[in-house]
Amino acid sequence: MKAVCWHGAKDVRVDTVPDPKIINPRDAIVKITSTAICGSDLHLYDGFIPTMQSGDILGHEFMGEVVELGSAVKNVQVGDRVVVPFTISCGNCFFCKKDLWSLCDNSNPNAWMAEKLMGHSPAGLFGYSHMMGGYAGGQAEYARVPFADVGLFKIPDGLTDEQVLFLTDIFPTGYMAAENCNIQPGDIVAIWGCGPVGQFAIRSAYMLGAERVIAIDRVPERLQMAKAGKAEVINYEEVDPGEALKEMTGGRGPDACMDAVGMEAHGTGPDSFYDQVKQAVRLETDRPTALRQVIVACRKGGSVSIPGVYGGFLDKIPMGAAMNKALTFKSGQTHVHRYLRPLLERIQNGEIDPSFVVTHIMPMEQAPQGYEIFKHKKDNCIKVVLKP
């Protein structure tokens, strides 16, 4: 089959590789009809996530048709149309039972690597480095899905791929990030980053009762899309977001602040330059420019929600502000399984049509080009969907 393979920083290729096969009884094979490039794939593309190996198949936002089932999968049938959560979860461990699916104890075959870095291992993920399981991803014609009996989610007729594809990651990720803001009546939520997750977070924050949402970015078309989602916007290249947020919130600061940017943030201040240099020479794993602003901007006693991906060790985090302002931090890879049904219902009810975020649909053969335009935000690119 054809698959999008990582061969090093800024080097992805569409290779011919063997077809996947059933390995474990709870596996399924899915023939992929749509697969997206995620903002977090760009961290792989840029070479900032450790333990990637040349030849790894990328992709963790995919859906398609079940074509083969392991002997233990009884609740789905060959021919079912399904979406696949990017987190791989067994459904039986302490964490899965507690609805904390992205912390599954049993899905990372390379848990020891994650334990060395983080103390404990989160769930395995599709196409996201060997430390996170080393699973072949879904930017391919076919994918093997472990624990398919809990991982596959059937999609009813009448919805297009683009309407349901983002149930695999970015819609639940934006939604969980908004939940993590602990939104109360009258709350103002500020969201750094108007990429796809930020866009879903804006809309989710309103679903959860936010009074106002303020979105921060510098890319005009992304700010435009945020406005379309009823957010007020700040272009951080034009105004200092900290000062602007204070003025927009009566001096209080936003009740909740969200970092939907993560480890490759851009900024305009000296700290941003410091991070660019340090990360470039590998003295720092992440560039937490947005996170610093989030902590300083947040009102006293407010909530900090971090859906943005971080990989390792961060410099110059204003922990003094975090502590003295009594902020609550919430983060984590998304517990996707938890959100599949409720968010599908919101799509079916017409509360949201997730296809709004798609700017580019292209054949999978053009994946290298897709990565390149998405990374450089060329051609007004916000979200790329590939068709195998």
Add this chain to the structure above:
Amino acid sequence: MTSTPEDKQTSQSGTERWASLIGGGALVLLGLRQGSLRGALMALAGGGLVYHGATGQSGIQEAVDMNQGIRVEKTVTINKPADELYRYWHDFEKLPTFMKHLKSVQVYDAKRSHWIANAPLGTSVEWDADIVTDQENQLIAWASVAGADVDNSGFVRFTPAPGGRGTEVKVVLEYNPPGGAIGAAIAKLFGEEPEQQAGDDLRRFKQLMEAGEIATTEGQPSGRK
């Protein structure tokens, strides 16, 4: 104030800690004074001196061996009741399912079994082992008998975790490889990352018990040439 590693060693000697781990009293301490986990297990079984004679090892020799030996301790919490885990583990012939370095285990009778482990360069090592203590749903302890390629002993303990969190499974193993080339090879096998190896074995046991299968990517496609 936090204590330094030196403090810890003096305040909680290995001997006492092991005695409390295995759950024995004076007899265990007696065994451990002879210098090894084996001694402690024998003492627990109440047959320490007799057994000791049979292996032909003197206490002094054993203490020396122990300095070169490898001792590993690892614990994992499994979301299953102790009796279920105990039953699976007690069926020794199934252990190679999740213990990667084991090639096979053959059970002779209620007490004795024959173990074959993979060693470097396609070789293997073999030994007979006896169950020295068996407390239903709580503890299984074993030790190799005379003539083993690699002298080893160990126990697995099943303790209910608090608040319905399942069972804490602790494994303690001790290997005393012989001298010479084969000893070096075995030391390498068990010695490179013994903690990780034991940890990975336990994790596979947990996966098998909780998820019904062992997570793997072996056999999946990639673009590696």
